[in-house]
Amino acid sequence: MKADDVRSFASVSYWQQSIGLPLTEQSEEEHVHIETDLCIVGGGVIGSSIAWFARQAGIDALVLEARQPALGATGRNAGMALCGIADSYASAVETYGRATARELWQLTIDNREMMFGLAATLGVPHQRCGSWLLADCPEEAAALTESARLLREDGFEHNFHPGDPFGRGFLAGLHRPSDGVIHPAHFNRALMDAAGVQVMAGSPVTGIRTNADHGSGLRVESVGATIHARRVLLATNAYSSLIHPFFQDKVLPRRGQIQVTEPVPLVFPVAGYSHFGYYYFRQVAEPGQPGMGRWLMGGARHLNFAAENQFTDESTSDKVQADLAAYTAQYFPELANAPISHRWAGTMGFTQDGLPLVGELPDLPGVFYCVGFNGHGMGLGVKVAERAFGMMTEGAHPGIFDGAREMG
Numbered sequence: 001m002k003a004d005d006v007r008s009f010a011s012v013s014y015w016q017q018s019i020g021l022p023l024t025e026q027s028e029e030e031h032v033h034i035e036t037d038l039c040i041v042g043g044g045v046i047g048s049s050i051a052w053f054a055r056q057a058g059i060d061a062l063v064l065e066a067r068q069p070a071l072g073a074t075g076r077n078a079g080m081a082l083c084g085i086a087d088s089y090a091s092a093v094e095t096y097g098r099a100t101a102r103e104l105w106q107l108t109i110d111n112r113e114m115m116f117g118l119a120a121t122l123g124v125p126h127q128r129c130g131s132w133l134l135a136d137c138p139e140e141a142a143a144l145t146e147s148a149r150l151l152r153e154d155g156f157e158h159n160f161h162p163g164d165p166f167g168r169g170f171l172a173g174l175h176r177p178s179d180g181v182i183h184p185a186h187f188n189r190a191l192m193d194a195a196g197v198q199v200m201a202g203s204p205v206t207g208i209r210t211n212a213d214h215g216s217g218l219r220v221e222s223v224g225a226t227i228h229a230r231r232v233l234l235a236t237n238a239y240s241s242l243i244h245p246f247f248q249d250k251v252l253p254r255r256g257q258i259q260v261t262e263p264v265p266l267v268f269p270v271a272g273y274s275h276f277g278y279y280y281f282r283q284v285a286e287p288g289q290p291g292m293g294r295w296l297m298g299g300a301r302h303l304n305f306a307a308e309n310q311f312t313d314e315s316t317s318d319k320v321q322a323d324l325a326a327y328t329a330q331y332f333p334e335l336a337n338a339p340i341s342h343r344w345a346g347t348m349g350f351t352q353d354g355l356p357l358v359g360e361l362p363d364l365p366g367v368f369y370c371v372g373f374n375g376h377g378m379g380l381g382v383k384v385a386e387r388a389f390g391m392m393t394e395g396a397h398p399g400i401f402d403g404a405r406e407m408g
């Protein structure tokens, strides 16, 4: 796969269709040269957040997007805004240490509040419905039990249920009442619109270099334009290694798949996660039909790593789609025969240690990056983008997201 291949796609999400996203991709305009202070590459939730921060700071910015804003992972996710980033607080404490786990949890809470605040202002559908981590095996029940103890000690809001909270065969549940859900593609587009920056769609970036023949700064080559910029921010997530080899073993493509049904009566009006985050599910409220919602079921990557852990187009596979249906049939049998209206896939960027990367490319001063959001771009994205923006404009250290860190 090459950087200009990013324009291909093979499935369309419910979210993208519901807001009538234009799917035309090719820039038809003549090649242009444009000068700007900041060139943002990528128009997902990270690119639109950076654009929005630039607008607040009065910085002249422009976005180059290979396709259209919200055609990447942000327009294809489950729209869950959950606190925390690992499958449980206990595993985050074990992986990152207590202080970092605490900082991450607080950041996801701050992110959720900021994102919901923006969503309310921008008229983006969102709902503070609460989330449940639901154990489907004894090991996960033990992890949730330990997580509840640690969350209590650290003063984070939660309710622990030692048995099956829904009478569906789960073994334990951890409830976070302030979590919620959002229309991710709508949020992406609305934030980009609010930023009011020029967006060049259908313009994959193919190269970035110092601008020796144009005085100073950076020269960004894309299919539709050459941009002369003082600084560049890469918000290219899964596709980052196609732009620069620095990301080769640092940001790894991982496909995720979802299926959504026609509207059915509401039986599960919260955000659900199970099997250490490998399954996620919710009902998406249906406009104009109170008491009804589409059943959204995603995940099952762990049963299909060989096929899902590589660059692919955004096509779905029969195997993953069948695994998702089997999970619904086991835990939500009354929904098993609901007709499927949408199936889609998206490509995430996974990092070795599960945390995003923020920094400046060692061989290209002035080129910053904010990438590698794993399965948590809605949970963390706006606040991590704020850190990247702070690094770029004020030299602030990105802390635990420092892209120069050793990764295990």
Ligand SMILES: Cc1cc2nc3c(=O)[nH]c(=O)nc-3n(C[C@H](O)[C@H](O)[C@H](O)COP(=O)(O)OP(=O)(O)OC[C@H]3O[C@@H](n4cnc5c(N)ncnc54)[C@H](O)[C@@H]3O)c2cc1C
Pocket (backbone or CB within 6 Å): 003, 004, 006, 041, 042, 043, 044, 045, 046, 047, 064, 065, 066, 067, 068, 069, 070, 071, 072, 073, 074, 075, 076, 077, 078, 079, 080, 081, 082, 203, 204, 205, 206, 235, 236, 237, 238, 239, 240, 243, 255, 256, 257, 258, 298, 345, 346, 347, 348, 371, 372, 373, 374, 375, 376, 377, 378, 379, 380, 381
């Ligand atoms: C199936 C699925 C379910 C998920 N569920 C959730 C969830 O419920 N909650 C959650 O928090 N996260 C979830 N995620 C993860 C979340 O979607 C991502 O972490 C987040 O969208 C990343 O945002 P981004 O802006 O970094 O990347 P993207 O939205 O992928 O944006 C990157 C953009 O860069 C563009 N681009 C790439 N290369 C170039 C180039 N060379 N030139 C110009 N443009 C380029 C792409 O076209 C794309 O639009 C899920 C992901 C998937 C796939």
